[in-house]
Amino acid sequence: MVSAPEKDQAINNDSGTWKTTACMLCSINCGIQVLEKDGEFLKIRGDKNHGTSEGYLCQKAGRLNHYQNHNGRLTQPLKKQPDGSFSLIAWEQAISEIAARLKSIKQEHGGHAIAYYGGGGQGNHLGGAYSSAFREALGIEYVYTALAQEKTGDFWVNGKLYGRQSCFVSEDMHTADYSLVLGANPWIAHGMPQARKVLQDIKKDDKRTLVVVDPRVSETAKMADIHLQVKPGRDAYLLSAMIAIMIRDGLVDQNFIDQHTTDYQQVQSVFSAIDIGAYCEYAGISESLAKQVAHGFATAKTACVRADLGIQQSLHSTLNSYLEKLLYLLTGNFNREGGNYLAPLFAPLIAHSPDPDDGGMVTRVTGARAIAKIFPPNVLPREINTDHPERVRAVWVDSGNPAMTGADSKAYVEAFEKLDLLVAVDIAETETTALADYILPAPSQFEKMEASFFTYGNDWQGKPTTFFHLRKAVSEAKGDTLTEPEIYRRMCVALGVIPERFPVMEKLARFYLKHPGSRAFPLAMAVYFKSNPKMIPYASAIIYSTLGRALPKGQETAAIVWGICQFFVQRWAKQVQATGLQGKGMQLGHQLFQRILATDTASPLGSFDANVDPWKLMRHKDKKVHLAIPELLEQLQSLADEASSYRDSTDSEYPFTLMAGERRSWNANQIYRNPDWRKKDIDGSMRMHPDDAEAFKVQTGDSLYCESARARIKVTVEVDNTVQPGMVTLPHGYGMKYRDEGGAWQQNGPAINLLTDADYCDEIAKTPFHKTVPVRLSVA
Ligand SMILES: Nc1nc2c(c(=O)[nH]1)N[C@H]1C(S)=C(S)[C@@H](COP(=O)(O)OP(=O)(O)OC[C@H]3O[C@@H](n4cnc5c(=O)[nH]c(N)nc54)[C@H](O)[C@@H]3O)O[C@H]1N2
Ligand SMILES: Nc1nc2c(c(=O)[nH]1)N[C@H]1C(S)=C(S)[C@@H](COP(=O)(O)OP(=O)(O)OC[C@H]3O[C@@H](n4cnc5c(=O)[nH]c(N)nc54)[C@H](O)[C@@H]3O)O[C@H]1N2
């Protein structure tokens, strides 16, 4: 926890000014206050007034000055020259050259030859919200994003069970009596507000139980009442055995099943055929322990499951997501306090894609399906690096570093080098910007207005209020940067789909902001879109060019939030009113917007107390959970064959299982590039079991080679008995190049995606199996 002495609160002089914003290193976006001076953060502390974090911080936030200030910040637009070097280019020229090249690619090959990658990281979603107009202008259908290398299997299962992939499920670990944490390490990776406090509260309370399923004795597993130390990648066996035990022992909630679900018989018959003993043995868990947890979960007054990458980026990932959900569904722990539940979202962060058989989109080259209207980064290099006539020829990357974070970095580099055009929008020089034809620099997330639409992390009863935080800039933008929304607006103008100005509507917007009761602006917008329906796809750019221009300088990008508020109140008027706002319809939407705009910290969106019926968020017409997913029940039936044909990996060419991408105290995706922010684990060591270290005669600090079928990298050993023998782990968020003080390029720690293979992924969602990469080790 980073805190400052009381006396600092009074500082507002030469030593800087305390300003309120949020940490953007993970999806929780805890409120912070920074003592800012000339763009430097001198001190950082938690914001006690923030609705969800209430002053809570983890150790990473205290180092945010390293995100904001380092030698690799981009401050000027750059264009690659024929010799590979970059030279300065004026914005106007860059935008018009890029627009001309994109237009000609579109004309010659169609919009599908252009892909968009990114769309917002952990705290910068405003740019992504405005990019839709730009994508429409070019007919871009292929949106690739990091989310499609972790959560799309889960979304797909939600689509089958609840009717739409956009049905978003959260869990109420704040109040659950029994919490099953499955392939997640919230002590380190968070994933819920105030994660460490939640875990400590459970630990202190004898009546509450924490079970952790993890091959490693993770920091969270150390706090658990029961740790199921599953063998890496074998969760599907453990989970299906637990479900089979629940069915066999009559522990399912038959009332809930009868009232709220369909197709239970099919599910029951598949699970009844499971050889529980054999599955538990294969998973590495004793049958009695699996039984104890199955009984404990099913008989607890309230129980919930919290799952993350440990099952989603591991073998059988989509199937794992199904099994995890069946645990809480069959025991009736759904849509109730202390269980898992459908949660309302502020903005439509997740969309829905039909399956290919129902007319859903697939990629032209590899045939990968869209889930939630996004495509898996695993297939992108192959969509580019091919002779296929319908290949991807241009990529626009915004706030992503796929050359480092996508599976198989070498394939990414080779593919990006083949592109006709690569444009990268970032705040820093990255491995991806190095490959770009044009680099467009944006202000950092503290130098512009920003927001994240991850507003769902609140609990059913613990905190029935959903918050949204529109962060104002806390320091001046560096150099000649443009916000992403402004870049997208200028691209739309250069592509000829919107005019530079909308003088009449801009004027009406100014009048409306002064006299909201007039409704002049919203009515004019409605009339405009009614008479110009072909302009509807560019609504985000238009609202930015009109209402945005009418807002105070620096707050233009808030315009879209006004629109989102209007949609939100159409659905949740009562809940919004319950937070103290009056009025209805557009007035209410406007009031919500004004409150968001006027508050420095997170403001309440709506009060979602027990009066909200979460079943209303179900999207199947019958409002029932459709339990049987034929594709996955089929996969389930082939698990037995897989186990029986398994050969002991110690005989194989790659006898170790590498968890490629562990969250640790000192990694934060690719958001911190310069390693100076780290206090420990500077090299991003490879954790290995003492027995394995002894076999290689290595100690902590020694080097080894870690080699997969794709590449070999040198790693620093950390002897560590939290991992199982035969299993090694390397951290996520290392291996990036950075500029040292003299401006020379350096690299820090393991670049893990050199080792990963794009084909080693889930059949349905194409999410990578990063947690179980087969490797061999050798003496360096
Ligand atoms: N410190 C830190 N926090 C972060 C991030 C960061 O970079 N650094 N990144 C953020 C992001 S983008 C994300 S998506 C989240 C991810 O958050 P998490 O998924 O919680 O983090 P991971 O460490 O990737 O994996 C979680 C656990 O899965 C376990 N695991 C590995 N293989 C298996 C397996 O086969 N089965 C099971 N059951 N468990 C397995 C690991 O041992 C680990 O303890 O973290 C967020 N928070
Ligand atoms: N092997 C392996 N690979 C993994 C994972 C793993 O566990 N193992 N984890 C995966 C997961 S879960 C995730 S979420 C991804 C993350 O991968 P990415 O989404 O590629 O990476 P991020 O770290 O979120 O940061 C992306 C970029 O955003 C830039 N950025 C920061 N602020 C701004 C801004 O305001 N504007 C713009 N335009 N850019 C900005 C940063 O400089 C950085 O270059 O990695 C994935 N890759």
Ligand code: SF4
């Ligand atoms: S939990 Fe996430 S948002 Fe909160 S301080 Fe830590 S990294 Fe930042």
Ligand SMILES: [Mo]
């Ligand atoms: Mo992630």
